[in-house]
Amino acid sequence: MSADVMTRPHPRAVPEARPGRPRRDPGRVLRLYVPLGMYLIFTLVPFYWMLVFALRPAGSADPVPWPITFEHFQTVWNDIGYAVFFRNSVIVGVWSLLVTTVIAVMGGYALARYRFRGRSLFMVVLLCTQFVPGAMMLIPLFSIFKTLGLINSLGSLIVADTVFNLPLSIILMSGFVSAVPFTVEEAAMVDGCGRLRGFLAIVLPQLRPGLIAVGSFAFIHTWNNFLFALMFVSRQDSFTIPVGLSYTIGEYSADFGALAAGGVVAALPVVCVFAVVQRYLVHGISAGAVKG
Amino acid sequence: MKMKVTWAALAVLAVTATGCGSDSGSGEGSGKTTITFWDNNGGARTPVYQELIKRFEATNPKIHVEYVGVPIASVQQKYDTAVAGGDTPDVGGVTTSYLANLTGQQALEPADEWLAKSSVNGRLATPMLDSVRKTVPDGKLYLVPNTSNMDVVWYLKDRLQQAPQTWDEFFKDADGLTRKPDQYGYTIRGGAGSIFQILAEMYSYSGIGQFFDASGRSTVNDPKNAEFLTRMAGLYKKDTPEADVTNDFPKMVAAFGTGKIAMMHHNLGSYNDHVKAHGKDKIGAFALPTGPGGRRTVVANPVDGFAVFKNSEHKDAAWKFVEFLVSHDGNSYWNQQTGQIPANTDAQGDSWVQSLDHLKTAVDTLNDPNTQVVSPPYYLPQFSSITKADTEPLFQKVLLGQMKPQEFLDTLAQKLTDAQAEWKKANGG
């Protein structure tokens, strides 16, 4: 945290305290820490509750998991096969993230920087794709994938999830691109850079928070998609984590301990990755042309 | 920049991971036949099938069975999508509750010819075979029975000493076992799956022996059934938890697992869940109480079994696998693990059937000549949607006091009567 604070004048921090020694200001406590604390409680209690169920023996109702048991983790990892599901989820999520982000930057840039014929229509079409629930498109999508020979492979999930992530990602990305002043880009072009080089050198670094936001949405949507993962794949070794989660709860199996343990396995790595990635939600270089 | 390193790392991860994720081939070149098997209740029963497949492959080294566990809540959607897309498995777990839908789409292969030549011929329980044949208009066997089930009331032995024999006793116990604020005599399933359970209760109370009368009208709104429903709905929140109204199976079982509820109606299939929560010794089961004159009426549960799909390219191997699953050994193992009634008559005679109290209760009840079995119209393709999406919300209204029991039953009866008439017309009856 201190690294990015040091290299960058924080936009809102101008009249405020330096990091490392926050002022003892009662207004600040009321404005900042109280609401933050309350929100943290709201965020963390559900996680805690999941941990409690995952770690305590079945049948116990204690609010503190003691004695701790790992039987539920053994169930999901060994019996249900989470190790494989986990690997598949990572593959599908990362591929979909990469493809979605690249295509979204292109489309978002076009929407933000060009006034071309058909632009409004393109926007409306993008929106329209979001209006039909995926469940209604399963059968035609299935036939398309079958024709392309993609059924039963992770490829079908990567393509399907990318297609469903794209419209949202492009529209969001266009918002982030327009927020970068065009004058900055113009200045680079005047300096003799081509448009592409100007974009890569000047715009892309400034888009970093937007890239992180859009990329993480793409990844999370893909990571969480249950319906496609179950419908387009019929191989046990190609299922993803949401399918594994659905195994633990249903008629003839109401294993809340296993559900919670599976949930911990599903959520923990992603939460950890985001704990790292969220650092890049801030600019490394301040707005304007001043370099770090 | 760090950023680039992160991206590069992600890319490398993705590429390498895909590399090792590719098809492993599983010995296709060695003359091995691979068949796909879809388990219609993946998760809870996965280990059971994995063991059975291991045994099967050991005696049939030329056949490889690829197991796919489909979560039970999505199994019909999975089959419908697969059938529409022409990508069905070789063998699939199917129950009579959606068999009519699959045969309606011409997805399944009849088993009659195979069974006639099979080693399990004559060793599968006749009532189950009949039940399967009655589900389809052409009377063929599209599903090889594996197991059947029966409604029972699970109870905690330390709360209830003696199982009630009649419904009057049951209502008295439900009330007597309730201790406010948090000890309940009973729990009503009000969420998904509610209608089947209330049907089983109503018919066992009224003793009506048919779902439709001679003129094709549904008997579900009989005054005796309405009388029962009124009494049962009266228990809600008085002797049962408030949460009942939206409780589906997992929530209901979880509530029962806390030990605050003395009695819970479900079927044999949840045995393992109760043992896990309470231990073997604390759990008891009794058949739904008797109706008028002490006669017991049982609403037949769906038969669960295996179907071979029409599009299968390896039908011989598929039948071989089915034959193994319903053989004495395979069938006995499966049902012992799940605590249900085997379809194989040899397996029914195994000692473990007699040693499990709840199973003994079920088998004795079904074998009792005095027991009357009512078959719900599983042959109506609409039966499942009528008793689920169409009327479950209305049943919640009954519990909440927003709809009269008689009005609810009249609505349900009308839908069933219409569906029956339409089906008869469509099938030239």
Next chain:
Amino acid sequence: MTTMRRRAVPYLLISPTVALIAAFLVYPIGSVAYYSLQHRNLTRPWADGFAGLDNFRRMLTEDEVFWHSLGFTAKWVIAEIGLQLILGLALALIVNETFIGRGLARSLVFSPWAVSGVLTTGIWILLYTPGTGVLRFLGQPEAAVLGNPDTVFPAVVVAELWRGVPFFAILLLAGLQGIPGELYEAAAVDGAGRLRRFRHVTLPHLRDAIVLATLLRGVWEFNNVDLLYTLTGGGPAQVTTTLPLYVAQRAVDSKDFGYGSALTMAGFVILLFCSVLYLRLSRFGEDR
């Protein structure tokens, strides 16, 4: 030559998107439109065939649940989007401040976003379960918030907020990062207070981001089925049935694909109308 190339640039940039949409979405969406004019019901195969506007007639004149679900959908979307925006904005502003432990705080408050729909529902079922859930610490051990028609709405709204607020917070935080610091400095020199800086610098700059986020999230919440489906099943007694949940019940559970398609088309038209109206009213993308 150069102008030709210049003109082609935006089309080249959007071509992958157009290709993907054309390949994978045009036919499926078209098929929904087609089936809305057909009788197509797996449970009544003998009655399949051309329906004309019959499905729509049934929907508009006979189906009370349709009208009820529309009302609830509006209530659901407005409550979710309004609260997610307010809480998300507040959260973004807070974690945009400089304070010790900011990185950790961000990681924690954003984390529910990483949790899947299946799991969110699972967690909230555990939290709301009477007896073993958290309500016993609020003095209501036996309250069944999901089973009581009076409490079910706030209960599902809170559950969805838990995973929805981080979406807004992340997006708006990214948007806040795009505001040049000089603007705040200039405003501070002009003697603008905290509130005025927020109104005159922060909000105008976030406007497009807010319009987009509310629009996209609104559409998403409209179509979101998984949480309500598992948490309440649309109940008790259909009080939490949204239009898409009703679509799922008709088209998937009851296998009435024709009627489900007609319901979907109704949702499509409503969303299209509302989106265009919203973009017009908010004057999105217009230069200020």
